[in-house]
Amino acid sequence: MGIIFNISANLDDPEIHRCVNTTVNAQYGDYKQDFGYVDVREGAHMFYWLYYTTADVKNHTERPLIVWLQGGPGGSSTGIGNFEILGPLDLTLQERDYTWIKNFNVLFVDNPVGTGFSYVDELRFLTKSNDEIALDFVELMRGFYRNNPIFENVPLYIYGQSYGGKMAIDMGIRMREAEEAGTIKSNLRGIAMGNAWISPVDATLTWAPLLLAAGLIDKTGYDNIQKSAFEAERLFNAGLYRESSFQWGRTQQQVFSATTYVDFYNILTRIPLDWLQDTPRNLDEFLTKLTIRDHPIQLPEGQEEIDLDEFMNTVIKDALNIPANVTWGSQSNAVFDTLRGDFMKPVTDGIEKLLNETDIILTKYNGNLDLICDTPGQILWVDRLKWAGAEGYKNAPRQPIWENNQLEGYYKSYGNFRFFWINKAGHSVPRDNPAGSNAFLRDMTSFG
Missing domain, CATH: 3.40.50.1820 (Alpha/Beta hydrolase fold, catalytic domain)
Structure with missing residues (x-):
């Protein structure tokens, strides 16, 4: 209990x-x-x-x-x-x-x-x-x-x-x-x-058709994305689930390349410039960050938002008396990686x-x-x-x-x-x- x-x-x-x-x-x-x-x-x-x-x-x-x-x-x-x-x-x-x-x-x-x-x-x-x-x-x-x-x-x-x-x-x-x-x-x-x-797998295989229908990619982009998506499906069908999740990430990269970084969370926008500037050198790290953190919408000019990581680890942590040894979000990447075999x-x-x-x-x-x-x-x-x-x-x-x-x-x-x-x-x-x-x-x- x-x-x-x-x-x-x-x-x-x-x-x-x-x-x-x-x-x-x-x-x-x-x-x-x-x-x-x-x-x-x-x-x-x-x-x-x-x-x-x-x-x-x-x-x-x-x-x-x-x-x-x-x-x-x-x-x-x-x-x-x-x-x-x-x-x-x-x-x-x-x-x-x-x-x-x-x-x-x-x-x-x-x-x-x-x-x-x-x-x-x-x-x-x-x-x-x-x-x-x-x-x-x-x-x-x-x-x-x-x-x-x-x-x-x-x-x-x-x-x-x-x-x-x-x-x-x-x-x-x-x-x-x-x-x-x-x-x-x-x-x-x-x-x-x-x-x-x-x-x-259904989601990944439909990225390219959706983007092509929306006019966001051309035939070359479509072919590259679909080739990568089919490989993710092949790995999954072979029981290589963790490998399939990494291939899913490579399919995302094909989408970024074909669309100049369309926003995966809203196809009418692109990944914010500050996210791209802060992109880790390791692609998998960036894709993990992107998947864990659905970044907020862009606020109107003149409005400023809090830094959520800092806010949660200072103001909220103090207000809710979270144990001193706990850092908000510090184990999130490990959570994602541990579940790759189930992803x-x-x-x-x-x-x-x-x-x-x-x-x-x-x-x-x-x-x-x-x-x-x-x-x-x-x-x-x-x-x-x-x-x-x-x-x-x-x-x-x-x-x-x-x-x-x-x-x-x-x-x-x-x-x-x-x-x-x-x-x-x-x-x-x-x-x-x-x-x-x-x-x-x-x-x-x-x-x-």
Whole structure:
């Protein structure tokens, strides 16, 4: 069983001071919050940060609990997901008008262990597979519910972006198993996969066709990208999964060469110049950094943003009384590298299991300007799913999403599966198109 350390813990316990050195009044900002560590395994300490909803309700439990999972693997939810995408404050530390805490209780989890403020005592304790990540997550949630029992019956929704969407599938399987076994008191209702890394080979093989159709590459660029992508597929089919992940990176380099560094997270932009100037000499290091850190949008002239790494390791670290030996993000590269053998593996079997054996709502939403987890690649695996409602979904009508008289995208649904195509959005849909995001939030939760 995991051990939890948080703001309401017994401060006389020396074990608590070893792990978190917390104080009763510790927090950042004026929003009601809770945070802490859970020892999910020997040598593995996972951190969470909860913001209670600011909705006009008598009890916070009147609104659902949403877990937000960042991608990478190795991207921090408490930092990137919180300040760059949907938390109460943005990177200029101004209030975000579309923050999800207006309608929901939002739990940011630094997952897998080694990500953000989560850490391992030795790198051998890092996770090597999606299922290991899921088992750690169940233990984290056990600890969270022990400290916050008021949320046990509250509808729980897991929203994962990019690799977070991949992780969410096995988490859903393991959470439902634990619920049925009575080893956790939770109420999992839905899982959302946002621009998710569900079937990596499908995504990689559709980069070149998408770029060619968008006019961003010529035939020579198309041929070079496809040749590299087919090699990644060949290595994967041969069971050389780690080698396939490195070849995937080389395919990215072919894209950069053919497009003069198109932004993998939004094909209408390019990689920011400051990122290129700070590019490590080692290509794999740069691609790891790019995959872990979905860089923020460019702010209007005159606005300055915080340096997130410095901010998390000074202001936030002090405010949340993070242990002195923990550096936010210091183990992220090791997290990514340790999971290379699992990186290119799909989780479509898990999606089929959830669709066929549970009533959990599965939502797939995608920003149509994304490249790394592009919409064409998502459609391929969705159309191949084997589940009881496959034919019904195939024949279901595709409906428009209208918000404030603006066409924000389209959606299609049948049974407990939905697909949302979101316009004017790249990889981080909640940030790029908040109005369109409201559609899939309302569909799943009735709020938003």
